[in-house]
Amino acid sequence: MNILILGTSSDLYGGSKILSIVAKILADNNHKPIVVLSETGELVDELNKLGVEVRIIRLGILRRKYFSIPGILNRINVTGKAWNVLSKLIDDEKIDILYSNTTGVLIGAFLAKRKKIKHIWHIHEIIAKPEIFTSVLSFLIEKYSHNIIVVSNAVKQHWEKHIRKQAITRIYNGIDTSIYGQNEGLLKEELNLNNNDFLIGMIGRVNHWKGQDYFIDIAKLILEQQPNVKFVIAGDAYPGNEHLVDKLVNRIENENLKKAIHYIGYRTDIPNILNSLDVFVLPSTCPDPFPTVILEAMASSKPVIATKHGGACEMIADNETGILIPYNNAQQSAGKILKLITNEKQLSEMGKLAKVRIETLFSLKMFTKSILNIINQTYDLK
Template identity: 25%
Template sequence: MNICIIAKSLPAHVIGGMEIHVQELVDGIVKKGHKVTVITTKHPKGIDKEEKKNLKIYYVGDEPIKYTDKFYEGSAKLFDKLNKTEKFDVVHSQSTAAIGLQIHSIKTPPTVISFHGTSIDEIKSRINVLFSKVSLVNKIKSFIMIFKISSAHILYTIHGYKFDGVIATSNEQVGVLTKWYNFQARNIYKVFNGVDIEGFKPRKKSTVLNKYNGENHKIILTVSKIIEQKGIQNIILAMPNILKYDGNIKLVIVGKGDYMANLNNLVQKLSIGNNVIFIGNVPFESLPDYFNACDLFVNPTIRQNGYDLTILEAMACEKPVVVSNIGSVPTAIEDGVDGLLVPTGDIKKLAEAVIKVLKDQELAKRLGKAARKKIEEKFSLERMVDSTIKVYEEVIRRNKERSI
């Protein structure tokens, strides 16, 4: 097949969950012998095109990582030009990146869209912020964003963009797409996100954190972009209770973002600076070392979206995980079987779950083993790529049948 994938961003723009997902999907499809053309937003260094065997990447628009009118127009014109010679078999829109083709009435082959989150999820996330322990300024910002996102969703439904196939990445997302987007159930395909189970796997305990933890105390790890919706403030708020169980426990926070100053202030306010370590960003290829250095992975998100890839990566490394029971997380974690789920924003329950795992080595081991097994069976990169290709084949087949 000859496939055109349109995406908002790639690792060349920023290293994040969606960017890694798109890159690994592209690489996996190419590895299977298919041709792929990617159209994405402006490159941060002004590069227009990159090319290697069976893969071409085009950068268009006026701003990196932003859906702008110029991106929608530029991507539509470029696709129309390329399609005359490439004759693509299918278009795959990552989130709403390919909507420009419909806005500008470009004739396309069968089109598939993957939802990595929805406007409904975003609205719910912003409502969660309104009721969480953040500043009044951030609550006002969230209220404004609720209005903007709601307006965008209304416009989306009015335009009624059409897709031949819709990929839902979780069980929960299927319900959102049928209820709020009016997609027909027969056009929705479940394809769970995948992780590289060879790159992320259990190894001998890594020494990468030894310089921060010379006496080999218990380590709680969180890996996230540092924004308020990721809820890192909640695990920090839970630390005083956790430290009552063991005053030597370390919380290691990997990632950067515009909420970093708030978290630093919170740590100082709680006088737990000796127990909280901010690492900053680390190379993606180094993440397995950090997962394998921890005793427990925590994701206290208040963001109503899919499951963060970091959850799957920790599980693939056979680590016990404690995660907010929100959004699509239950697709990835069965409470008490391969992880522990806690009520979103409940600091007391979060602390209790963390202590429960850290004090019970048999429980931690059982959860970790079950987590790895689930990732191997349902969330491997290989399974994700194969399932996505099957969706392409199905929508192409159905499109041909309709045209007979």
């Protein structure tokens, strides 16, 4: 089958990584995926390595910064320009299925309807506000999808409140675990830390809910009890939101935390970073649907500490492969982490069990089977 995949971003964060895995699965199983992205970036390089065809066409991706009258008009204008180009692409390549990756790309739903081809919507998000946007988006997903995939039960439960006439299929993301935990991490050397320094880290987009500020709040409380612990934050902001990075860096500097908390920006050497950590933390203050970086940390045999909501509750076996912490109480969170980091035996056991858990529940083999089943099922729909 010829499958057109529309993506929202050309970075290599969670949703984009899953897009590349889906494209590879399709290519490896005698399908022809064509990926359309709005700009060049690391994802394009990754897809090129895989031999997957990529087209650059601005798709009018929805982001929070466009939630205004001028922003919506801008998105309509960009989407209108993309319509004819994509329509011709569908005809020329004889596309059988259109696959929209995340809710940020809307044009695929309308195009699939107009061209009378099947449409799959792969939803990675939990969107609760603004409520009017959630309602409109739910209507579009229900009306313009032949199959709906969600990445966790948390995401499924959220959208089932709004989408009642369409079946929603939960497929846990799966990743290739072979590239994780293979080599010794070099980040401590890069940061001029001692090899025996205890290093706690987080990786994620810098935004209003990923929890970088909450991470710092927790770190400060840990440092009061364990002043020799070190912390690292990796990740950048979406273009146009660089001020959030400036705010983060300024806070670290203004609160005299530069010796303890290291901000290293956007990185592609995720296995190296994870191999360097003693503990991985994802302190999202809003529900994170199914963070791929938790899978990567588990594959690296690291205990994972995450806030107790969203997909993390399904990924982590609390007190076995990691711990779940409150998303709004830094004092309690710091206390839980302090108990863990002083127990070397428990840390080691949690890391081993995390590796087993990902291979058991979130394997690439299971993900591959589920994606191919959805593709075939969608194609066969009348």
